[in-house]
Amino acid sequence: MAGFIQKGTKNILQKQPHDVVFLSAFRTPVTKAKKGGFKDAYDHELLAHVLKATLAANPNLDPSRIKDVQIGTVLSELGGHKAGRMAACHVGYPETAAFQTVNRACSSGLSAITGIAHAIALGQIDVGVGGGMESMTRNYGSRAIPTQLWQALKESPVKDARDCIMSMGITAENVAERYKVGRQEQDGFAARSHQKAAKAQKEGLFDAEIIPVNKRWRPDPEHPEVEEEITVTKDDGIRPNSTAEGLAKMKPVFKENGATTAANSSQVSDGAAAALMMRRSTANELGLSSSIIGKWAGTQTIGCKPDEMGIGPALAIPRLLEYTGVSKEEIGIWEINEAFASQAIYCVRKLEIDEAKVNPKGGAIALGHPLGMTGARQLATLLPEMERQGQELGVISMCIGTGMGMASLIVRE
Numbered sequence: 163m164a165g166f167i168q169k170g171t172k173n174i175l176q177k178q179p180h181d182v183v184f185l186s187a188f189r190t191p192v193t194k195a196k197k198g199g200f201k202d203a204y205d206h207e208l209l210a211h212v213l214k215a216t217l218a219a220n221p222n223l224d225p226s227r228i229k230d231v232q233i234g235t236v237l238s239e240l241g242g243h244k245a246g247r248m249a250a251c252h253v254g255y256p257e258t259a260a261f262q263t264v265n266r267a268c269s270s271g272l273s274a275i276t277g278i279a280h281a282i283a284l285g286q287i288d289v290g291v292g293g294g295m296e297s298m299t300r301n302y303g304s305r306a307i308p309t310q311l312w313q314a315l316k317e318s319p320v321k322d323a324r325d326c327i328m329s330m331g332i333t334a335e336n337v338a339e340r341y342k343v344g345r346q347e348q349d350g351f352a353a354r355s356h357q358k359a360a361k362a363q364k365e366g367l368f369d370a371e372i373i374p375v376n377k378r379w380r381p382d383p384e385h386p387e388v389e390e391e392i393t394v395t396k397d398d399g400i401r402p403n404s405t406a407e408g409l410a411k412m413k414p415v416f417k418e419n420g421a422t423t424a425a426n427s428s429q430v431s432d433g434a435a436a437a438l439m440m441r442r443s444t445a446n447e448l449g450l451s452s453s454i455i456g457k458w459a460g461t462q463t464i465g466c467k468p469d470e471m472g473i474g475p476a477l478a479i480p481r482l483l484e485y486t487g488v489s490k491e492e493i494g495i496w497e498i499n500e501a502f503a504s505q506a507i508y509c510v511r512k513l514e515i516d517e518a519k520v521n522p523k524g525g526a527i528a529l530g531h532p533l534g535m536t537g538a539r540q541l542a543t544l545l546p547e548m549e550r551q552g553q554e555l556g557v558i559s560m561c562i563g564t565g566m567g568m569a570s571l572i573v574r575e
């Protein structure tokens with residue numbers, strides 16, 4: 163044991179009574195902000211759907227066993243806490259199930275899952291739900307960068323302090339320049355993200371993780387009084403015809419003569435995700451052991467320079483591997499956030515991992531990146547793919563806009 167986690171691949175692959183296990187991991191489709199299927203939805207509305215689906219998928223679990231719900235969200239009004247708790251109560255979580263929202267910027271969903279995992283590992287709770295929600299349609303823009311800032315911070319002599327509010331696109335340009343990630347390479351990576359996602363969508367590989375969502379939709383912005391009922395079943399940001407040559411025609415959006423374009427950046431999107439987690443011994447006691455789909459085996463978070471925040475996974479992953487005693491070669495699938503192609507390429511290159519093992523169903527460039535939800539989306543995307551490929555170990559990793567990386571080790575059941 164290292165603290166409360168198992169160390170070493172052999173130990174990690176064994177089923178232990180104190181393991182933190184997943185019984186379900188679902189997500190809504192991820193849709194384009196302002197244009198996509200959830201443009202008229204609230205973040206907590208999407209959360210209600212995944213929380214309800216979590217109960218429905220586990221009918222033999224008495225909801226009163228759920229002791230805590232942690233939901234990552236970045237931009238939500240009042241930190242999403244009040245509306246999130248309302249959503250949980252609304253769909254049948256008893257008043258005894260505690261609720262909190264978590265904000266570690268883009269890694270909030272992964273932080274929420276880790277928070278529940280730590281509470282289970284310490285014996286604080288037996289059963290919990292971790293996830294994320296985000297409506298960038300409603301909350302991006304005015305809430306993306308703080309406006310009520312202490313003047314001393316704006317003028318801080320410490321560059322790292324000032325850089326915490328740097329445009330994410332500029333940090334992507336910094337990574338490209340400093341580590342020589344060329345435009346062509348970025349466009350090729352972005353096109354492959356779309357191609358992989360399109361193939362996975364065509365083959366139905368997202369079906370197991372996606373909860374179809376019925377919702378109202380206003381087809382005409384000029385006539386908001388006209389509403390229709392629609393069912394959103396698919397991610398709508400995937401562009402199957404993306405090619406490196408086609409993407410080369412796009413103009414840089416963050417910097418004159420830069421290389422970061424709308425096509426090689428993650429998309430601004432809406433969505434929610436949730437996973438049911440418990441201690442293995444609790445699952446056994448409740449007769450739910452046959453529903454276990456995977457286990458959490460440890461998380462590490464590490465800081466880096468805010469002006470090159472995208473390199474975070476390249477720092478967090480080695481620390482995670484050291485912490486868990488697992489080697490890079492033993493990881494079958496890597497879910498690495500594609501905040502921008504430049505930073506994702508840098509991380510893959512620096513870690514010397516095979517791109518064929520990275521985001522096999524595409525990443526945030528194709529699937530979208532509803533900030534606080536993405537880490538939880540990656541879990542929902544990873545688990546069925548580990549099962550399909552017969553891979554035992556997977557890693558989820560995020561970069562964090564104020565200069566951090568986070569990584570979690572996930573084991574197939």
Ligand SMILES: CC(=O)SCCNC(=O)CCNC(=O)[C@H](O)C(C)(C)COP(=O)(O)OP(=O)(O)OC[C@H]1O[C@@H](n2cnc3c(N)ncnc32)[C@H](O)[C@@H]1OP(=O)(O)O
Nearest residue numbers: 268330401404415423424425427428429430501561562563
């Ligand atoms: C820690 C972290 O994770 S940091 C990351 C946090 N997230 C961010 O910072 C968000 C980054 N992304 C953005 O800010 C935005 O997506 C931007 C500014 C890059 C682009 O915004 P938009 O211009 O609204 O992008 P949008 O996706 O709508 O694309 C605009 C146009 O570009 C073209 N385009 C975009 N992608 C493609 C593609 N793959 N192939 C061909 N054309 C494309 C299309 O013409 C598209 O218009 P359409 O949707 O009407 O067809």
